[in-house]
Amino acid sequence: MNMGNHACLSIIMGSKSDWDTMRHAADTLKQLNIAYTVEVVSAHRTPDKLFQYAESAEEKGVEVIIAGAGGAAHLPGMMAAKTSLPVLGVPVQSKALNGMDSLLSIVQMPAGIPVGTLAIGRAGAVNAALLGASILANKYPDVKIALKNYRQKQTDSVMANPDPSKG
Numbered sequence: 776m777n778m779g780n781h782a783c784l785s786i787i788m789g790s791k792s793d794w795d796t797m798r799h800a801a802d803t804l805k806q807l808n809i810a811y812t813v814e815v816v817s818a819h820r821t822p823d824k825l826f827q828y829a830e831s832a833e834e835k836g837v838e839v840i841i842a843g844a845g846g847a848a849h850l851p852g853m854m855a856a857k858t859s860l861p862v863l864g865v866p867v868q869s870k871a872l873n874g875m876d877s878l879l880s881i882v883q884m885p886a887g888i889p890v891g892t893l894a895i896g897r898a899g900a901v902n903a904a905l906l907g908a909s910i911l912a913n914k915y916p917d918v919k920i921a922l923k924n925y926r927q928k929q930t931d932s933v934m935a936n937p938d939p940s941k942g
């Protein structure tokens with residue numbers, strides 16, 4: 776667990792193999808100094824753990840859940856079905872179908888149980904962290920400042936290097 780400020784996000788994923796993608800969410804939260812936990816929770820291989828996790832998340836202080844999964848990516852949707860905390864879904868780029876399977880599994884939720892679905896792969900993982908931070912920023916002023924600084928740094932770095940041929 777990253778001991779950042781008091782706001783808390785949890786990052787879960789369907790398999791250890793999803794970590795290469797989901798580490799980008801963790802790295803982004805670290806940059807924003809937001810506390811997070813990381814855990815493998817599989818909708819298919821550990822369904823009872825999924826239910827326990829969802830039922831105890833709120834009382835453990837989790838405020839936003841980022842859930843990454845690939846292929847038949849049922850983890851974000853099932854997590855959203857079991858908790859009213861905001862769930863942000865990250866489609867992991869699968870080998871067989873390049874992540875289209877993951878994306879469609881996560882995004883096509885029935886009305887009534889929302890999952891905020893991000894892009895496939897690294898961009899989705901980074902943006903899930905940033906969107907989670909935006910949700911928390913309504914409550915935590917230090918998170919709002921960290922987000923503003925993050926964006927300013929990003930803008931400065933693009934502005935400082937406008938000529939792509941110079942590396």
Ligand code: RP5
Nearest residue numbers: 789790792793844845846867
């Ligand atoms: C999904 O199956 C996981 O989220 C992962 O993306 C995919 C493959 O899992 P492994 O077979 O690599 O463990 O549940």
